[in-house]
Amino acid sequence: MVLDSTTLHSSIEDPVLDRLSFLNEITFRYPDAVSFAPGQPYDGFFEVEDVHACLRRYAKYLEDSGAGPAQVRAAFHRYAPAAGQIRELIAHSLRQEEGFEVAPESIVVTVGAQEAMFLVLRTLFATPEDVLLLVTPCYAGIIGAARLLDVTVAAVPERDGRLVVADLERAVRAQRAAGRRPRAVYVVPDHANPTGSTLDLATRVELLELARRCGLLVLEDSPYRLSGPGPRPAMLKALDGSRCVVQLGTFSKTVFPGARVGYVVADQEVRDGRGRIRPLARDLARVKSMVTVNTSSLGQAVVAGALLGVDGRLSVLNAGAAEHYRRAMAATLAELERWLPPGRRRELGVGWNRPGGGFFLTLRTGFRTGTAALERSAREFGVLWTPMEFFHPFGGGERDIRLSISSLTPGQVVEGVERLVRFVEASSGGRAAAGPVPGTESDAS
Template sequence: MNFLNEVTMRFPRAVSFAPGRPFGPLFGDPERMFDHARRYLAHLAAEGRSPEQVREALFQYGPASGIIRDLIADSLRLDEGIVVPPDAVVVTSGAQEAMLLTVRALIAGQDDVLLVSTPCYVGITGVARLLGVTVVAVPEGPTGFDPATLDEVIRAERARGRRPRACYVVPDHSNPSGNTIPLAARSALLSLAARHDFLVLEDSPYRLVSPGRQLPTLKAMDERRRVVQLGSYSKTFFPGVRVGFVVADQPVTDGAGRQTLLADEIAKIKSMVTLNTAPLSQAVVGGLLLEGEGRASAFTAPASAFYGDAMRHTIELLDRWFPADRREAIGVRWNTPTGGFFLTLQVPFRADGAALARSAEDYGVIWTPMSYFYPDAGGETSIRLSVSYLTPEQLEEGVARLARFVTAEAAR
């Protein structure tokens, strides 16, 4: 990320397909934040809280597990068909903290390993490195996640005397590849989790801002409590709110021999890391959920339309600049995600930092080398394109510049 930021700063006039961030104008008027917070405070008062209790809830340290767990549990039921008690929810400072707390709670032994569907989001591998956790890559196939490959990797790790404790996946419109796990593969993944006794860490921040009907979440399909869901409001609302959550309804036994939920153990760890998620931020999210009558999806139709159009437009532009005969001749291809922020472009040259620097300096276009998203090695001839942060005009110019760069590199 430092390298990408440096390139962006050095070439401010370049069109950048690098940032995986939401489109700012979709956020609306900043003054609305105060309305959302007031709505949540009114909700507390309507529940019978005294003015002193409302003030304490907003201004004091709060419970490590959060103050809007009931609203989040309701929204999961209404938006996704996920039925869990509020006690199974821990409110976090974004999904990144949710990853850190969950991996720390699950993986403690020397022989425990974390499986990651690869290429993968760098946040999860960064967390693992920070905690000293061994990461084992589960390579995606040509169309994305492959349960048979996961089965092989698990058996190989067990043969080495290691224990896979969890497998991290982004099942919907993945970052970085853009791939989506099909329904049959989702069922197979859950069956493997039960058979091999590991948990699935489901991170799916792009569902509600993608067009069309989405496949069911892994957590909604989870009949054996094998899925821990990592959630975020950065894409559905806005990143600056820094509120995420963990859904962890797995029964565990604590150090005193008491039966409890995994969420309780995660909350204990959070109390030693950030104490609690900022109540002011939680109040804003709570107010939004209340305004949406419990649904986060009440606010996402404009974003879904915008990102869906951006993805379709980018693919149309690639088709225009690289018609079938031309892309076949020079060895260029790409996938066609149905949602999310990202797609993968395969190119006939080494797409490394040096190529990126040439692209930015000589052609005025920035992208992300896909090799950054592989824990070991891989992705040397593919790049990630993010379509979420650009206007239609910027997409037009950006793809034109990218096509000129790719054509020139292929000729080299």
């Protein structure tokens, strides 16, 4: 049987679905290239024995809580409840780390944050008139999830690398004037993927006030929150007095990626046609039961053991990694400055932002930075990166590059920046970039 592609869901032909696989494929073809492409944690902090220690710690916790041998065995080997079996520990961690209270019943444990996005979008977006606002550039996974689920999206471009809440308000009004319903806005407030930017406290408060006035939900994605040093602005969910924030979380960047455990905090109330109230999290769990059934019991057990080992304070567990990312970011910025001083940057039309931590920064160039340029960069210069156009749903970022520093050693940073600069100089030809170069002041993170 040969299927006609026009009979398949239209998203299958969407280029967004090929982007991550393209990066994986080109990384495989050029194994000796220094890669600024993957947005993954540095794996030097993960040890196999840590997994065993976490499992033993969780087993002891269950035993100390009164579970018998059969119950402990079931917690590791059987299907977990659809909503998850470690919700109490996640709620405790949020209390310890972020200082806000959430009922365990308002949490759903997911297969990474990506599943959390699917559950939330499938539950909240009912008609083509329901619109998801995306602060762009934004994580490609939310673009792909929306496309697969036929969710209508509208872009709210950052201005000078920042979310301007007034621009978001104008977008809400424009959508309503067109007869559509802005349902939610997706944001990554801390060390965002792909730009590395962080929302300051004043912008967070202003965003929540707009959401309250407009009846807009805020989907707060927070995977990189603990990947930077020093004090952090309060999480949006911690400031959420109106229950307008749905928080998406993951342990992939803190415990380890292979556990594939995330969560969603959805403490909003849903009123049915008969006036009865139920938690939104219950609806998400019902959707999950038809998607992945449950999140791996073993994965949850590992995460639980990790949380128990630090009394829920993931910043303690992640302190060494956060310092690694800080040093890697500082080294990358210093090497860029060394190879491309101000005069040379002006000649080439090149600039970059300066995040205070996290995985990512943005490089503006004077040439087209799509997949053909990436292929040439890998083949001729031995360096990989990600085209920023991957993170724009309706075009944009054609001259920009995302650099991820998270998985590189100090030696790879030095070698990688040298290769990258040689590629940029060879591709620029001394031409000035079209449009403004991103701000070079320090990011307020």
